[in-house]
Amino acid sequence: MARIDVNGTTLGIESFGDERAPLVLLAGGTTMLSWPDGLCERLAAGGRRVVRYDLRDSGESETADPQAPGYTLRTLAADAAALVEALGGGGPAHLAGIGVGGMVAQVAVLDHPGVFAALTLVGTRPVAPGPADPDLPEHDPATMRRLFARPAPDWADRAAVAEHAAAGAEAVGNDPAAARALAARIWDRTPGTAAPVHLANQIGLVFSRLDCAPRWRERLPEVAVPALVVHGARDPFFPVGNGEALAREIPGARLLVLPEASTALPASAAAVGEVAAAMLSLS
Template identity: 65%
Template sequence: MDICDVNGVSLGVEEFGGADAPLVLCLGAPTMLSWPDALCVQLAAQGRHVVRCDLRDAGTSSHGDLESPDYTLRDLAADAAELARAFDGRPAHLAGIGISGMVAQVAALDHPDAFSALTLIGTRPVAPGPVDDDLPDHDQATMGSLFTRPQPDWSDGDEAAEFMAEGARILGDDPAEARDVAARIWERTQDSNPESHRADQLGMVFSRLDCRPRWRERLPQLRVPTLVVHGRRDPFFPVGNAEALAREIPGARLLVLENGSRAVPAADVPEVVAAMSRL
């Protein structure tokens, strides 16, 4: 793992594969560990230079005021474009997962020269907050179970990991895998401040960002090969959000993981890697 200075900030990065291979830039959600190790390793084995990164205010990247971030969604999009250019002079394959899938959409729209392909996993075409009338919103019963739980002591790594494992169980993901990833995220958090740990685990800073202006209406302008991946059982962003993305981005391919929810199941990693490799 390393640090890359771009666009006035420092971003934590990790590389897989040869630096001369075509670049696939995987944006964290918010940390790089939202991208499964196996996916990065297998994609590199397909002849790609995979770089996964922490967003601002996450992991080993630059940190500011977690309660009042002084940057916008479009700044994160610019970070992605500058990071891609720093690693490779050629346009890169940009991949976003969850909240970073929103960043990836805006980055591809705002900086079309920087990107040659787009993968969007488990995301939707609008910012956090009220959803468009034609898009399915969060499953309320699941959200009730997820968000009414007592918060853990975020300064305790074991408590944080158990909380995230239970959240994965509620969402329909693998609790054991979520526990392991949460423990690794906790270890990478820069300081002992409980709010820093909470932000790294839950991506709370993203909900406080200025995400204007809307970008959904611009999606038909995209002219890069696009893969949209989504779990059929996702209760947080139901699959109709992915269907809208695939419908509104010209030529986009939709890959629905029938047994998937929020995370990419380990059993589906080879299929996702194969689909990404074809872009």
């Protein structure tokens, strides 16, 4: 783990692999731990320098006020471009984003086209948080009722936060045990016990307050780098039709649907191997 100053802020990063190898930059969704350790290690074993990082207001990155973020989606995209420059490597990077980090990645590749050599999008959609376009599948209503009917945990209680995450994972079809362990790791890295800070780390609700204008979906045909779209077939939050739309609208994009996956990337050896092989084939 390390921290690096870029674009007027400080971001938390973690590196895997040879620093001289081609760079794969993994944007957290919102924390870097959204990317399984095993996938980072597999990409590094494939001859890549892998750097995963926390978005602003999460993890080891600078935390200001998650309830009133003083930055926009375009700022987060510029953070990704600035990270590539700061990390060096002598060439454009492969950028990957998961969940809301996938929205950051789309805008980054569009706004900073010379900085990136490839794009991977995991479990995301081509529009900002909020109501989807009419042709995009919305969140599953029954699942959303189950998620938001639950009382919030005591955010100062590590075990309660972990159990809350496990119950949420069960509601959306993820592995509860894996979610419990991940939430505990995220809790340990959260800079404070205030509920808004935990929400930004555990659930990423900072994005509901973020300025994401202007739209970028109509610009997706401008993406001029090899692209991979990975989506869980059982995702009730961003149903797979969202990934299918991305793959249709980004020229030449490959769609990889994981039959047993929901919103999280599975940490199983089979899933990690399949996703890593597809990502390595891009660059």
